[in-house]
Amino acid sequence: MLHTIEPVIPESHNNDEYDIHDNDARDKLTAVYGEEWTEKSCEQLMEPRYFREIPEFLSSTQKSLPSKSAKDLSESIMKYTRNGTKDKQKEKGWYWPIVKSVTVRVPKNNFLQHVTLVDLPGNGDRNKSRDTMWKEIVGNCSAVWVVADMNRPVAEKEPWEILREISSQLGNGGECRHIHFICTKSDAMDDLHEYNKADAQALILKANQETKEIVNEELNKETKLKKHFSDECLQVFTVSSKDFFRGEYLSPENTEIPRLQEFLQNLNDCQSETLNYVSGAHGILSLIHGANSRGDDGRNEDVCVTLENNLSFQIESMKDKMNNIKANFEKCLQEGVERSKRTCEDILKSALNPKRKSGYQGFHKQLKKAVENGGICKPKKGKEINLNMKLTSSLTDSIDEEFRNTFPNEGKSGPFNGVISKFTLDTEGLKQKYEEFELQLVFLKSEEDRLKTDMRKSIRKQKKIVYRSLTKTVEEAMQDCYKQAALFTGVGTLQNMRDTIEKHVYASKNTMFEDAKNNMMKLLKDLMENVLGRLEKTMKESIELSLRTDEHSLLDVSSELKEVQEIYNELRKSS
Structure with missing residues (x-):
């Protein structure tokens, strides 16, 4: 998908007084016009001749590039996925700066059906639109693969910086259940040709095991990562793609690629639950539709009444447990508020005065970019500057463990310490006592399971909003300060920006962190009330529909049965 370029072209862009300092905007303009944009007016730059190759650009629609082979596709998308060589970066026709995303669809590939592989930039993207998309996608990933060279998996700083920086976005602020550290080129040894196949394989496997131990030791040191993920979520793989296809030294199993394939296949197999559910619904509706009228003996x-009593008991039990969770959240967050008040100035001082070998050379530009961009700057090299996350760090640290226990991404307990998973109307236990209502009880059990599954998915999305609210509240409270700091120019700009930010934090700290806590607690309370209300309302309606219909108005499911029958048939064809 392509961006519209008009917002980054000021009407006076060719005026001598105007100079584009925004590299992002400059790159976009150069991608479409080359260097000639500096000599053209805004009206001239909108002439159709510039968009003959990319007419979709003007309407911000998707551009499709069908190809018959992977090689042809690679060649056709090159200009949309690369900046070109250094010599060609100033030439037009290299469209990567204006591309938001590239989606590759492979037809007739059952292996990756229902599974999406996303190749993301290592530590984000300097392109603002892609960086926003990157952060959103990271929060939606169920598994993340970090790829590093086998020869220096610990020495490479970038993979470890990635894990540290995005651990909260993946864990409490995301949906990730698996992090795989993949060490590539496990067979890249210079002297392997001197050994026979068995000895070469033994040598490679020994090196693989040593690498896994080293990486696991390093993972155990990552306290920030361990706050969000258990040991079971973290795995290390040593792979060789070349030997997987050639089989020169290693058996396919020892390349560990089959293990990764199996993992992907298991993700895919999870989709078969859809067929299982629809099949069950189809059977239940068929039974209800064909059931004879029951006798009316009261x-x-x-x-x-029994079911409604069970429902009331379960709802009250859930309320009690949720109130305990709220109390724990309140306690943890209040401790975080007090710690934030005590430490925020020191944390901010460290962020505004980073220790660098080159002193503060270049930092004033990064800080300037950060205040112009809501407190965030993504430099070409080095770590992202995010003043909002720095200021919120004590708050998030205070709640991380409790949040993870309440909303686990992994395991089977489910959200709210498992209270939803444990909810039951005890329909199975009632079947023996009320045999004549077995079909209705089966229906209610099906509704109960369906509702709990839907709610778990919904909560998984909503809990991210709850967790991210801490940083969002602080970010919103800092915006006026950033705007004021962004106005400084000339001599003393760096110190003026620092002073402005520090004064604002000092004046706001007694309310800003308290507001962040209150906003999270409100979102948590709203989520709990929504869960309880939806559960009670839906199950009451289901009981009413299935058991309080008189002999003249038995539940008519003919239309539902027809709809489910069609869905069921389609799923059977594609399975």
């Missing part, structure tokens, strides 16, 4: 009211 027993249906007995089972209704």
Whole structure:
């Protein structure tokens, strides 16, 4: 998908007084016009001749590039995925700066059906639109693969910096359940040809094991990462793609690629639950549709009352447990608020006065960029500057463990310490006592399971909003300060920006962190009330529909049965 370029072309762009300092904007302009944009007016730059190759650009629609082979596709998308060589970066026709994303669809590939592989930039992207998308996608990933060279998996700084920087976005602020550290080129040894195949394989496997031990030791040191992920979530692989295809030294299993394939296949197999559910729904609706009218001896009211009593008991039990969770959150967050008040000035001072070998050379530009961009700057090299996350760090640290226990990404307990998973109307236990209502009880059990599954998925999305609210509140509270700091120019700009930010934090610290806590607690309370309300309302309606219909108005599921029948048939064809 391509961006519109008009917002980055000021009407006076060719005026001598105007100079584009924004590299992002300059790169976009050069991608479309080459260097000639500096000599053209805005009206001239909108002439159709510039967009003959990319007419979709003007309407911000997707551009499709169908190809018959992987080689042809690689060649056709090159200009949309690369900046070109250094010599060609100033030439037009290299469109990567204006591309938001590239999606490759491979037809008739059952292996990756329902699974999306996303290749993301190592530590984000300097292009603002792609960086925003990168952060959003990271939060939606169920598994993350970090790829590093086998020969220096620990020495390479970037993979470890990635894990540290995005651990909260993957864990409490995301949905990630697996992090795989993949060491590549496990067979890249210079002297392997001197050994027979068995000895070469033994040598490679020994090196692989040593590498895994080294990486696991390093992972155990990553306290920030361990706050969000258990040992079971972290795995190390040593792979050789070349030997997987050639089989020169290693058996396919020892390249460990089959293990990764199996992992992907298991992700895919999870989708078969859709067919299982629809199949179950189809059977239940068929039974209900074909059931004969039951006798009216008052027993249906007995089972209704029993189910409603069970529902009330379960809801009250859930409320009690959720109130305990709220109390724990309140306690942890209040401790975080007090710690934030005590430490925020020191944390900010460290962020505004980073220790560098080159002193503060270049830092004033990065800080300037940060205040112009809401407190965030992504430099060409080095770590991202995020003043908002720095200021929120004591708050997030205070709640991380409690949050992870309440909303785990992994395991089977589910959200709110498992209270939703444990919810039950005890329909199985009632079948023996009320045999004539077995079909209705089966239906209610199906509704209960469906609702709990839907709610777990919904909570997984909502909990990210709850967690991210801490940083969001602080970010919003800092915006006026950033705007004021961005106005400084000339001599003393760096110190003026520092002073402005520090004064604002000092004046706001008694309310800003308290507001962040209160906002999170409100979102948590709203989420809990929504869960309880939806569960109670839906199950009451299901009980009413299945058991309080008289003999003249039995539940008519003919239309639902027809709809499910069609879905069921389609799923059977594609399975």
